[in-house]
Amino acid sequence: MAGCHVVTLDTMLAAMYHDASGATHVLAAPLPELLAALTEPGAIPAILERMGIDDDAEARALLIARMDELRAIGAVDAA
Amino acid sequence: MKHVLHLRVGPIRFRIGSVWRQPIVQLAALYADYPRDAGIPDYSVRLEPAIGWRRWIHPPVAIAGDFTVPEALPLRFAHALLAAEMAMNLQLALGERRLLLLHAATVERDGRALILTGESGSGKSTLSALLAHAGWRFMGDEFALIDPATGLAWPFPRPVSLKNDGIAALAAHCARFGPLLTGTPKGTIRHLAPPAAAIAAMDVPAQPALILFPRFGADSAVRDVPPGEAFVRLTQASTNYVGLGRAGFDALTRLVTTIPARAIDYPDGAAGIAAVEALWAQA
Numbered sequence: 001m002a003g004c005h006v007v008t009l010d011t012m013l014a015a016m017y018h019d020a021s022g023a024t025h026v027l028a029a030p031l032p033e034l035l036a037a038l039t040e041p042g043a044i045p046a047i048l049e050r051m052g053i054d055d056d057a058e059a060r061a062l063l064i065a066r067m068d069e070l071r072a073i074g075a076v077d078a079a
Numbered sequence: 080m081k082h083v084l085h086l087r088v089g090p091i092r093f094r095i096g097s098v099w100r101q102p103i104v105q106l107a108a109l110y111a112d113y114p115r116d117a118g119i120p121d122y123s124v125r126l127e128p129a130i131g132w133r134r135w136i137h138p139p140v141a142i143a144g145d146f147t148v149p150e151a152l153p154l155r156f157a158h159a160l161l162a163a164e165m166a167m168n169l170q171l172a173l174g175e176r177r178l179l180l181l182h183a184a185t186v187e188r189d190g191r192a193l194i195l196t197g198e199s200g201s202g203k204s205t206l207s208a209l210l211a212h213a214g215w216r217f218m219g220d221e222f223a224l225i226d227p228a229t230g231l232a233w234p235f236p237r238p239v240s241l242k243n244d245g246i247a248a249l250a251a252h253c254a255r256f257g258p259l260l261t262g263t264p265k266g267t268i269r270h271l272a273p274p275a276a277a278i279a280a281m282d283v284p285a286q287p288a289l290i291l292f293p294r295f296g297a298d299s300a301v302r303d304v305p306p307g308e309a310f311v312r313l314t315q316a317s318t319n320y321v322g323l324g325r326a327g328f329d330a331l332t333r334l335v336t337t338i339p340a341r342a343i344d345y346p347d348g349a350a351g352i353a354a355v356e357a358l359w360a361q362a
Contacts, residue, residue, distance in 0.1 A: 012307055015310055
């Protein structure tokens with residue numbers, strides 16, 4: 001994710017700095033894990049597989065909700 | 080403006096100008112051991128009447144300088160020294176872009192720095208002053224200055240602002256007290272000049288080694304503070320974290336992920352010092 005810098009703080013939280021906005025975000029699981037899985041673009045099933053999560057309707061809905069949150073803060077873009 | 084004092088405190092140069100002579104005389108006495116540096120000041124402070132026509136009749140003293148905030152209420156003339164101190168704090172808080180500022184006291188031993196951070200009333204100023212007379216080098220009680228490039232803490236050893244009960248706790252060192260200021264917005268205040276050795280060492284940085292979040296007035300207790308919590312609390316304790324951008328982010332994440340943090344409750348100064356010494360031995 002160009003322009004985003006993530007530092008793992010502890011087992012619960014990570015901090016992310018977003019260059020364009022200058023904003024700092026504190027991320028709780030699973031957002032740091034999701035960002036790590038998005039080092040390359042991918043479709044929903046591929047992302048779930050990278051995160052080791054079974055692909056079902058609930059997982060997809062949760063993933064999409066988290067992706068929307070990351071998109072809202074400018075951390076990810078739709079491919 | 081007829082009266083001026085040039086000061087250097089650690090890496091920061093101040094020029095303090097005043098309409099009145101008395102505050103400059105008081106400042107000069109309190110800062111007697113500090114270098115008089117008439118080089119280009121980093122910040123200017125102006126002591127001037129908040130209301131022009133009241134210049135000579137019970138003048139309210141504005142907290143003014145390069146940077147001002149509209150909600151800063153003027154102080155009585157008897158508290159002009161306090162106005163100068165508050166104005167210096169304000170200039171640094173709003174203007175600094177080279178060093179990461181944390182609202183914290185800092186003391187040093189063996190080249191390693193202890194950072195004491197917390198809200199007003201947590202006891203960090205009094206505790207740092209007590210530690211300064213118990214084998215620690217005093218580096219400051221208002222701001223910890225963290226170098227984003229190196230992670231080192233730079234001294235900013237201004238006189239300690241003791242409040243209310245804290246004044247009595249340091250009574251043994253009254254020879255270095257400034258004037259007693261009663262009836263200020265924060266109660267009774269008295270400034271205590273740091274030990275001369277601490278002032279002489281104001282250009283010697285230290286490597287942060289432990290962060291403490293003290294809380295005065297409660298039964299003794301210690302709790303680990305995980306890096307995530309320390310990070311959030313320290314962003315709130317900084318006036319220029321946002322302004323430093325990526326450099327501030329890198330400096331603060333490095334600080335909280337490389338050194339331990341603890342929260343300590345302590346009922347009195349002796350217990351506070353004991354808690355510090357015990358935790359320092361483990362750091």
